[in-house]
Amino acid sequence: MKPLLGLFVLMLTGGIADAAPSxxxxxxxxxxxxxxxxxxxxxxxxxxxxxxxxxxxxxxxxxxxxxxxxxxxxxxxxxxxxxxxxxxxxxxxxxxxxxxxxxxxxxxxxxxxxxxxxxxxxxxxxxxxxxxxxxxxxxxxxQPPWEYRAEKWAVAQQESPNGCPIKGNISENGHIYHAPWSPWYTKTKVSVDKGEHWFCSEADAIKAGWRAPYWGR
Missing domain, CATH: 2.40.50.90 (OB fold (Dihydrolipoamide Acetyltransferase, E2P))
Structure with missing residues (x-):
């Protein structure tokens, strides 16, 4: 029992290092x-x-x-x-x-x-x-990224409902929005009947509870 008791004491006294930040x-x-x-x-x-x-x-x-x-x-x-x-x-x-x-x-x-x-x-x-x-x-x-984004936005804005081109998708990964420059933008469909949305800005999407995709591993 001594090893377990020692471990318990270490935990109480902060002797075990905190978990690494995510x-x-x-x-x-x-x-x-x-x-x-x-x-x-x-x-x-x-x-x-x-x-x-x-x-x-x-x-x-x-x-x-x-x-x-x-x-x-x-x-x-x-x-x-x-x-x-x-x-x-x-x-x-x-x-x-x-x-x-x-x-x-x-x-x-x-x-x-x-x-x-x-x-x-x-x-x-x-x-x-x-x-x-x-x-x-x-x-x-x-092309610098700010010009790339502006170009993609202008095209998508013309093709989206009410000029709001950001797609709010719901999947097993949660509520994720795709801006026009997202690699998955053209593949993403918005089903309003399922609670998905079109957003006019990233800020609007975030405020509504959607997040940007994670592209890293």
């Missing part, structure tokens, strides 16, 4: 840490279904690569994120680090994200260097 990569510039969704400050990664261009004119799955690179940087690591307020979707904006390594910066340095200059110039110099070195998304002229 960590999930949502997409190339978003992760979920201990239930908090962090939008990486100052960067914008290609969307999950976005393709980029190679020097020979062929395309490559830059969105999927960005997700994989972020996973390699953070999964299994002690990740810390600061809090710089919230965006319009309730996500916490932050710089995430592993030790002294700035994860946001690494995504830009490796050419797997743009510096999101519309909101911050913090990583502009790193982007300029990546562009100069033709790494990642800078191998050839590539």
């Amino acid at each position: 960590l999930r990569v949502v997409d190339g510039d978003t992760l979920e840490l201990s239930g908090v969704v962090y939008r990486l400050h100052g960067i914008d990664a290609p969307e999950a279904g976005q393709k980029c261009t190679k020097p020979d004119g062929k395309s490559w799955a830059c969105g999927k690569v960005a997700i994989s690179v972020l996973e390699e940087l953070v999964l299994g690591q002690d990740v810390r994120c600061d809090d710089r307020g919230q965006d319009d979707y309730g996500r916490t904006i932050g710089v995430c680090t592993v030790g002294t390594r700035d994860i946001n910066a690494r995504m830009v340095v490796t050419g797997n994200a743009w510096a999101f200059r519309k909101y911050s110039a913090d990583y502009a110099d790193l982007e300029d260097k990546a562009h100069q070195d033709h790494v990642g998304v800078w191998q050839a002229d590539t």
Whole structure:
């Protein structure tokens, strides 16, 4: 009984380390840490279904690569994120680090994200260097993600009911919404009779209880 008694004492005194925080990569510039969704400050990664261009004119799955690179940087690591307020979707904006390594910066340095200059110039110099070195998304002229989203949105808005193009789907994975740039957008059907919805914005979908898909593993 002594070993069990010793274990009980350790638990009461905090002698057993707390469980590791849960960590999930949502997409190339978003992760979920201990239930908090962090939008990486100052960067914008290609969307999950976005393709980029190679020097020979062929395309490559830059969105999927960005997700994989972020996973390699953070999964299994002690990740810390600061809090710089919230965006319009309730996500916490932050710089995430592993030790002294700035994860946001690494995504830009490796050419797997743009510096999101519309909101911050913090990583502009790193982007300029990546562009100069033709790494990642800078191998050839590539549409930045904010233009990609705007283009997809404009097309879907014309084809959706009342100009509200976000699809609120209900599945075994829960209430999940798909924006026009989602890889599953065209395959997703909205059955209003089953309680599914069309939304005019991501904020509306989140407020109604839907969440964005997780593209990481």
